[in-house]
Amino acid sequence: MNLEKNLAKFIRTKGIQLSVMSRATGIPYMALYDTFYNRKKERQIKGKELIAVSEFLGINPSDFIDTDQPRNSHTDTK
Numbered sequence: 001m002n003l004e005k006n007l008a009k010f011i012r013t014k015g016i017q018l019s020v021m022s023r024a025t026g027i028p029y030m031a032l033y034d035t036f037y038n039r040k041k042e043r044q045i046k047g048k049e050l051i052a053v054s055e056f057l058g059i060n061p062s063d064f065i066d067t068d069q070p071r072n073s074h075t076d077t078k
Contacts, residue, residue, distance in 0.1 A: 004045055006064040007053065008036035016057070025052040 011018075018036070022029040027049050034043040045053070054061045 002066055003050075003061070003064055004035055004042070006066065007045070007057075010057070010059070010064065011036060014057075021053065021056055025049075025056050027052060 011021075018029055018032045021027070022032055031043070031049065032053075034041045035045045035049070050061050
């Protein structure tokens with residue numbers, strides 16, 4: 001699973017309503033819906049949105065990164 005799917009699963013498990021999250025974070029409801037629940041769009045969450053959602057949920061976003069996918073390395077391997 002990717003970051004958005006992992007967050008969506010957490011949100012559903014906790015029973016959090018996107019409308020409540022939208023009001024609390026200032027992120028439009030449809031942006032949240034398209035990011036977490038709209039399978040046709042599969043919108044990636046933006047950085048500022050990820051920070052706001054993480055603060056709202058009280059979580060560390062790195063805990064939701066899929067460890068099966070390779071991460072970008074910022075070190076030079078040459």
